[in-house]
Amino acid sequence: MDSRPPTVNLARLSHFVAVAESGSMTAAAADLHLTQQAVSSSIRRLERELGVSVFTRSGRRVALTPAGRTLRDGSAAVLAAAQDLARSTVATAREPHRPFVVAHTPAITADEVFLAMDAVRAGCPDLPIEVHQAYPADMTDGVASGRFDLGLRRGVVPPTRLAGAVISYDVLHAALAAEHPLADRAVVTIRELSEYPLTVWAPPGASFYTDYLLSVCRRAGTDPRIRVNTVQGTTPATAVVGTDSFAFVTQQPGSAVGGRVRIVAIAGAPQAPVQALWREHTVSEARRVLLEGATPTLPPVRPLDSGHPDQ
Known part of the structure; x- marks a missing residue:
């Protein structure tokens, strides 16, 4: 019995996503500019590699099995990470000193972003840093697409398409x-x-x-x-x-x-958190340095004497 863990071929995974989105081998083949036979063969090989069925067939239509839904839900992050790795590899060869691009929402000032990058400037002194202000939706879209390497926003809401961590708190x-x-x-x-x-x-x-x-x-x-x-x-x-x-x-x-x-x-x-966002399954030395230097716990503050309790 083969004890090796199953692996996923990225090309076959992209074929699987196309079929899952269209619900049809024929439609997916047209979108991929492949023959229907090639797509069907690719899906069968994927199922053999995983040892499970990812689709049920009914005539020309297909539907995801429970295992297929799990594969579909994780596919976007894996394919995006592979594309990001390829893009970063090529960019490093063509542009060795590509800047670390940081986006921030208007609730965080440019001066606060500068201070947040203290650890990055110290740990990566030769790395250019480029800062952009963006509205929240534009910022998350830019991080998801790879246009921004990192996004900073106020809040701690769990991101749906990205990875995130609170890196600091600021007094209000x-x-x-x-x-x-x-x-x-x-x-x-x-x-x-x-x-x-x-x-x-x-x-x-x-x-x-x-x-x-x-x-x-x-x-x-x-x-x-x-x-x-x-x-x-x-x-x-x-x-x-x-x-x-x-x-x-x-x-x-x-x-x-x-x-x-x-x-x-x-x-x-009172204090407000700063949350950093980035693409899942990606590697960044600047981001690693930033997160290692983060202070994601509430710092102690001295109560101010107001004469008006507000607890």
Whole structure:
């Protein structure tokens, strides 16, 4: 009896995916520009290699078996990883100093990305780093396609097409228009802030980060009114200019936006995670260095004396 573990030939795996998506050997053959006989033979060889049936046949139509569904669910990551490896190999030969391309959502500033790359700059001093801002959907699509090597976003929601890990936490502060009633305070509580609208960049349910910020407020026993910012792509502190609302930001307390905004500390120092995303089954020395230097646990913070408990 052959005790060797089964293996999957990548060409036959791609043929399998084409049949699974079309539900027909004939249609898959047309898409692949192969004969129907060649595709059928490829699937039979795949089944022999695995020792299981991946399709049931009914005339010209086929349906996935339970084993076939397992194979289909894992195929996309394997084929994408193989393509990425081939692309990276060729790129290394043609462009030895290809940059490490990092995308970040508007909720993370370019300065914060620069600081997040400290370990990469130290561990890979000759590696160029290229940074791009992208909206969340564009960022995840770019990482999935290989256009970006790494994506950074606020949140800890499990990615569906990518691998991910929390690499750090940042303390949240409140951004207020300079003329806001609370702008002259050194410290405010979340309950005080919640008497005013909370400005966010997407409505609840459409953004994990919005939902996360609401959970921060609800843990403090409040549920602020929501105002969705009409200006997209600018730094978070700009969202409150000319309004009576507040926004959660990670900028340090002080003046911002040319004096039109004040950043104020929040009692209890709530924190927001930074999540890194990348393509599964890929290898990256820069990413390895980044993850090894990550601090994915909540750092201790000194409670601020506000006089207004918000627990």
